[in-house]
Amino acid sequence: xxxxxxxxxxxxxxxxxxxxxxxxxxxxxxxxxxxxxxxxxxxxxxxxxxxxxxxxxxxxxxxxxxxxxxxxxxxxxxxxxxxxxxxxxxxxxxxxxxxxxxxxxxxxxxxxxxxxxxxxxxxxxxxxxxxxxxxxxxxxxxxxxxxxxxxxxxxxxxxxxxxxxxxxxxxxxxxxxxxxxxxxxxxxxxxxxxxxxxxxxxxxxxxxxxxxxxxxxxxxxxxxxxxxxxxxxxxxxxxxxxxxxxxxxxxxxxxxxxxxxxxxxxxxxxxxxxxxxxxxxxxxxxxxxxxxx
Amino acid sequence: xxxxxxxxxxxxxxxxxxxxxxxxxxxxxxxxxxxxxxxxxxxxxxxxxxxxxxxxxxxxxxxxxxxxxxxxxxxxxxxxxxxxxxxxxxxxxxxxxxxxxxxxxxxxxxxxxxxxxxxxxxxxxxxxxxxxxxxxxxxxxxxxxxxxxxxxxxxxxxxxxxxxxxxxxxxxxxxxxxxxxxxxxxxxxxxxxxxxxxxxxxxxxxxxxxxxxxxxxxxxxxxxxxxxxxxxxxxxxxxxxxxxxxxxxxxx
Ligand SMILES: Nc1ncnc2c1ncn2[C@@H]1O[C@H](COP(=O)(O)OP(=O)(O)OP(=O)(O)O)[C@@H](O)[C@H]1O
Ligand SMILES: [Mg+2]
Numbered sequence: 225x226x227x228x229x230x231x232x233x234x235x236x237x238x239x240x241x242x243x244x245x246x247x248x249x250x251x252x253x254x255x256x257x258x259x260x261x262x263x264x265x266x267x268x269x270x271x272x273x274x275x276x277x278x279x280x281x282x283x284x285x286x287x288x289x290x291x292x293x294x295x296x297x298x299x300x301x302x303x304x305x306x307x308x309x310x311x312x313x314x315x316x317x318x319x320x321x322x323x324x325x326x327x328x329x330x331x332x333x334x335x336x337x338x339x340x341x342x343x344x345x346x347x348x349x350x351x352x353x354x355x356x357x358x359x360x361x362x363x364x365x366x367x368x369x370x371x372x373x374x375x376x377x378x379x380x381x382x383x384x385x386x387x388x389x390x391x392x393x394x395x396x397x398x399x400x401x402x403x404x405x406x407x408x409x410x411x412x413x414x415x416x417x418x419x420x421x422x423x424x425x426x427x428x429x430x431x432x433x434x435x436x437x438x439x440x441x442x443x444x445x446x447x448x449x450x451x452x453x454x455x456x457x458x459x460x461x462x463x464x465x466x467x468x469x470x471x472x473x474x475x476x477x478x479x480x481x482x483x484x485x486x487x488x489x490x491x492x493x494x495x496x497x498x499x500x501x502x503x504x505x506x507x508x509x510x511x512x513x514x515x516x517x
Numbered sequence: 518x519x520x521x522x523x524x525x526x527x528x529x530x531x532x533x534x535x536x537x538x539x540x541x542x543x544x545x546x547x548x549x550x551x552x553x554x555x556x557x558x559x560x561x562x563x564x565x566x567x568x569x570x571x572x573x574x575x576x577x578x579x580x581x582x583x584x585x586x587x588x589x590x591x592x593x594x595x596x597x598x599x600x601x602x603x604x605x606x607x608x609x610x611x612x613x614x615x616x617x618x619x620x621x622x623x624x625x626x627x628x629x630x631x632x633x634x635x636x637x638x639x640x641x642x643x644x645x646x647x648x649x650x651x652x653x654x655x656x657x658x659x660x661x662x663x664x665x666x667x668x669x670x671x672x673x674x675x676x677x678x679x680x681x682x683x684x685x686x687x688x689x690x691x692x693x694x695x696x697x698x699x700x701x702x703x704x705x706x707x708x709x710x711x712x713x714x715x716x717x718x719x720x721x722x723x724x725x726x727x728x729x730x731x732x733x734x735x736x737x738x739x740x741x742x743x744x745x746x747x748x749x750x751x752x753x754x755x756x757x758x759x760x761x762x763x764x765x766x767x768x769x
Binding site for chain 1: 591603613622626631632634636664681
């Protein structure tokens with residue numbers, strides 16, 4: 225159906241969508257994580273070791289790799305509660321680099337050479353995971369827990385005084401994001417046929433964040449849009465050759481000026497899905513202004 | 518005698534050299550509308566922050582239904598039955614009016630997997646009926662799909678009240694609900710407070726609008742520089758020389 229070039233591109237796109245979701249999850253609670261390449265590495269290495277050395281099936285290995293990353297995410301999530309904004313970004317970035325350095329120095333995982341010979345990731349498999357994760361967020365963000373995520377993002381203190389256990393929401397969102405990054409790492413490892421620490425540098429984490437910001441960080445649909453634009457656009461810009469990077473940078477700067485909220489926003493989706501549209505203040509009779517009269 | 522619903526004893530808070538609340542004793546009986554008044558900087562908002570554990574108290578205790586609140590984590594305050602609003606309106610910036618109510622309702626969900634079911638399913642019917650009733654009560658139903666922070670000021674205040682009431686509090690703390698309202702709006706507020714009380718919600722409010730206080734309150738406590746200087750019914754407080762001197766003089 226697809227040429228192998230197209231197929232490769234779509235596999236990468238699916239993996240990028242997953243990594244975007246992994247950043248979206250903590251970001252939806254207001255936590256900026258720049259360490260998700262670290263969680264991705266954990267998922268990649270654990271799943272690779274499981275399939276290579278222990279003969280575990282690929283799906284089971286992906287889930288176990290995801291769980292390992294998720295547990296690390298929860299462990300990182302607790303100290304992260306004390307940090308905000310740039311400080312949290314720096315700390316998570318450092319975490320990612322620590323993970324990479326550990327794999328670089330571990331002889332069991334092949335050091336700088338990494339691991340080779342994993343295989344089995346197919347296009348349908350990647351997109352089934354994308355579908356599952358999208359469905360998960362579709363349901364989650366409409367659930368009471370999802371509402372609590374939005375509220376935590378908007379005002380933590382007021383959220384707590386409305387009864388939200390903010391610790392649980394934030395650590396949970398961090399763990400969920402790390403799990404998804406871990407699964408994406410496992411799929412990536414078994415698609416590339418090899419992994420090495422240099423694949424999981426902090427630039428990868430930055431890209432994941434860019435997908436989310438570009439797509440729109442107020443709704444999970446932004447992850448799909450952002451990853452799609454970011455993965456496919458460079459392919460169509462090949463004719464620009466060496467200027468591709470500059471052109472791409474210019475697009476990002478333009479986006480930040482023209483539409484800093486990202487391509488998709490919750491308001492936009494509300495307009496598109498609410499057939500009657502939101503009630504405008506003008507439509508309400510003036511006497512409503514006076515309570516109880 | 519039944520114990521008071523809310524009972525503050527020797528509640529004290531310093532900010533550096535500033536004594537914001539000094540050994541405050543205060544009791545609010547169930548079913549009352551009580552007011553906390555005093556000049557700017559008297560420590561009124563600080564009292565709310567101490568009750569809801571936004572700030573830790575230096576000394577003293579807060580008892581609610583006989584239970585000591587001093588060691589509860591913040592998110593449990595509303596679960597035991599204390600809801601509040603804020604002097605500077607604090608709404609969830611990305612959420613609609615209806616979503617504010619739904620978040621408030623979340624408190625009463627039982628822990629477990631049910632909190633992961635989309636709000637359209639599961640307990641949706643009951644939640645929606647309750648939200649509709651509450652938003653109609655506050656004249657916000659037509660606004661339910663609008664982002665709350667795009668509403669006019671008076672309506673934003675009511676969204677805050679709706680969010681707090683959605684948690685089904687036994688005690689509602691209102692920080693200057695009439696601020697920025699014109700006389701007809703404050704008259705409407707007085708009626709609203711009475712109907713809230715009729716729903717078995719006890720109210721403690723901070724208010725500068727003396728008309729509102731005199732019209733609706735059963736009990737008034739006057740603070741000045743963190744210290745309680747007078748207490749009683751509105752008419753008693755109106756005649757209290759210390760209260761008049763500190764605060765009421767120009768107003769009553
Ligand atoms: N978080 C804080 N940190 C430091 N000082 C504070 C803090 N909160 C309040 N204060 C100080 O404590 C005193 C009491 O403030 P508070 O806000 O409780 O007064 P208030 O009675 O609510 O006044 P207003 O009528 O202006 O709202 C003031 O001097 C204020 O500057
Ligand atoms: Mg105040």
